[in-house]
Amino acid sequence: MELKEAVAVVTGANRGLGRQLAAQLVARGAKVYAAARRPETVDLPGVTPLRLDVTDEESIRAAAHAASDATLLVNNAGISTATPLIAGDAQAVRREMETNFFGTLAVTRAFAPAIEGNGGGAVLNVLSVLSWLHPAPLGAYAAAKAAGWALTDAAREELAPRGISVSGLYVGYMDTDMAASIPADQKTDPAEVAALALDGVETGRPEILADEITRQVRQSLAAEPPAA
Template sequence: MTSIKGSIALVTGGQRGLGHAFAQEFLNRGAAKVYVTARAPRPSDDPRIVPLELEVTDPESIAALATRARDVDIVVNNAGVLRPAPLLLGEMAGVVETFEANVFGPLRIARAFAPILASNGGGALVDIHSVLSWSSGAAAYGASKAALWSITNSLRIELAGQGTQVVGVHLGFADTDMVKAVSAPKISPAEVAAAMADGLETGATEVLVDEFTRKVKASLSGPVEDLALSFAR
C-alpha cells in the first residue's frame, strides 16, 4: 500500500478531466506536491500544484520531465487520446498515433520513472485503463487500452523487486470533455479519483470503479462474442 499523505505525485494530463480530479484528490488526502502535465500547461494559484510541459509521444519531453520531477513517489499515467476509428477503414496513421499516446507513452513514462520511484522508496505507478480494455467495438482505442492493461500486468512483476505498487484503474465512461459526444451513462471524475486513491492506500493492484466495469471483467471467462460493446456517439 502507498500512503498519500505527505507524498509527491505526478499526474500526466493533470490539468483537465480525470487528471484534474486525480490531482485534487491527492491534495485532499494530504499530498505535499502534485506535478501536473499538459502540452501547454497553465499556471496554478495553488503552490502545491506544479504544472509542467509534456508531450507523451516525445521521448525527449519525457526525459526532460523525469529530470525535473526526481522527487516523486507516485506516478499516474493518465494522458491519452480517444479515437475509436475502425481498424480496417480508418487511417493507419490514426491507429499508430493512438498506440503512441495510449501504449508507448505510458510505457516510456514507466521506464523513465521506475529508477526514480526505486530511489524514493518504491512508491506507486498507476495506469488508467478502461472497461474497453476487455471489450470489442472500440477499434484502435480499445485495442490500445487492452495493450496497456497487459503492459501494466507485466510491469507489476518487473517492479515488484523494488517495492513499487502497480495499480491498474478500470472504469466506464467518466463525465469529461473527452467523451462528451458519447451517449452512455457516465460517472463523475471525483468518484474515479476517490476509487483510485482508495486503491493506493489499501494496497490494491486493480481498481474496478463502477458496477458496469465489474460485470464486464467478470464476463471474461465467457464467450468472446459477449464482450462486444456498442460505442455510440
C-alpha cells in the first residue's frame, strides 16, 4: 500500500520501535495516531496521541472510534517478562499471552471494519525471531509470539477478501528498553528495522525478516529439531 497520505495507528508508539515506526510514517507523509496506554508520554511532533491499552476492551473500542479513518494498523505493543513456561509464574505467562497475542487479536478485530470501510489497507504485526526459536527461559514470550505468527497467517487469509493485507515483522534483539541487558553488538538499530518494516508494508510482503539471525532461523525451520 502507498504510505503517503495513509492513516496509521501505531500501538506502543511512545518508545522503542513503535516510536521509530510512528516517526518514519510521519516522514513518509502519513497521518499517524500514536497510541499508548498513557498518551501523555507521546512526545513526537506531527502525531495525534491516542489512548489505547491492548488489554482493555473498552479502551480498544474507544480508540477504534476515535481513529475511524485508519487505513493502516501497526500492532507493535508488547511485553516480555522473561518467564519460563513450567517453573515460571503462571500469572506472568498469562499476562504475556494477554498482551502479545490476545491484545493484538483484539485490536485487529476492532480496526478491521474501519480499514475495510475506508477502502482497504494493511496490518503490520511486530513479531520476533522467537516466533520460531523457543528458548526455555523465555518460554512465555516465545509461546505468545509463536501464537502471533499463527494469528498473522490466519488473519492474512481472512482479511485479504476485505482488501486488507497482513504482514509480519520478525526481528531479533533491538537497541530498545526491552533488550537493555543485551550487549550492544548483538542488537539492531530500531530505526533500520522500522525502515525495513515500512518498505515491506508498501510492497505487500507477508514476512519481513529484519536481521541475519532471523533469516537464518526462518531458513532452518525445515530441518529436523535436534535430539534433547
